[in-house]
Amino acid sequence: MTQPFGELGRFAEPSLYILVSLSNGPKHGYAIMTDVEQMTGAPLGPGTLYGALARLERRGLIEALEPEDRRRPYRLTGAGATTLAAQLAHLEGFVRTGLERLGGGIK
């Protein structure tokens, strides 16, 4: 993971999942959790989810909206969208390189 995800430690991967989850609109914690589980097949623990949310919010990559009862939706900020796009582009290049090398090795 590259900056700013690298500094997030064990929260780097969950943070990326959360940003992707929020990329199609605001969601509250439980909706993010179920969405991530559907995307990745692995459940996101509540402590990990809120650890990552706190980090993303502090870095200005997401922002909290008005709470609906006790649920507080989050949405991607402009900085968050830019960061996510850069991160996905980086991963896309990484995946492409890996697949090319794997294909070459098989030959």
Add this chain to the structure above:
Amino acid sequence: MSRLVHLYPRTWRDRYEAELLDLLEQRPMSLRDAIDLVRGALDAHLHPQAERESMPWTHRLPGLAVLATGLFWIAAIATVRDPSGTDADRFLGLAAMTVLLGLPGDYLMPFGRRIATALGIGALGVILVFSTPWSVSVVVFLGVVSLILGGTLTMAAIRAGIGATTRWRLLIGTLVAPLVVGVVVSMGLVDEATGRLAVLVGLPYGLAWVLIGVRLIVRGSPTIIDPPTPLGTGPVAREIPA
């Protein structure tokens, strides 16, 4: 298992507890979730993310009022020990009235303010019991009631954004006037016979107020004069580039 949320630092809980509890109620919690929560709590202590926002100066006021109460009270006890002292009455009255300065805006609210409210009621009880003429007690009681009700209404008016001049007139009328009346009325409330009891009971009582005051000053304590904090005012989200 939702009690595990209490393992998180207070500042973190102030910000995220409600929504995390809501989340936990929506799905059965596994042992893995419990372990994850404990890890999260440990991380929140080691790497605090939810820092307290810069505190408005108004959040210090209740703590200052409480601290002043404790100091006034201790000064009163010290004066009671002096046979020739006569200032104790004034100090006690001042302490009681100072307590009440914080009541309308803060102590009627939940949590730690319940302790302060109980202590405040105790202070009133002491003042009223030691008021030998019952007519004086009635006057003090009416002053206190007017202060609490009037103060609360004034604070609500401030929060509602009613004109500044009216607000300050209301504030002065409902807070300062009872204070002045209370100090005058409380003159002569304590006699020498109650001096020993006052020292035994009153000193720890005053120290309790000092400690609570310091705690409230450090932590800050929102009052109803503070406007609600707007949320969702950060940068505007935009579409992810294709």
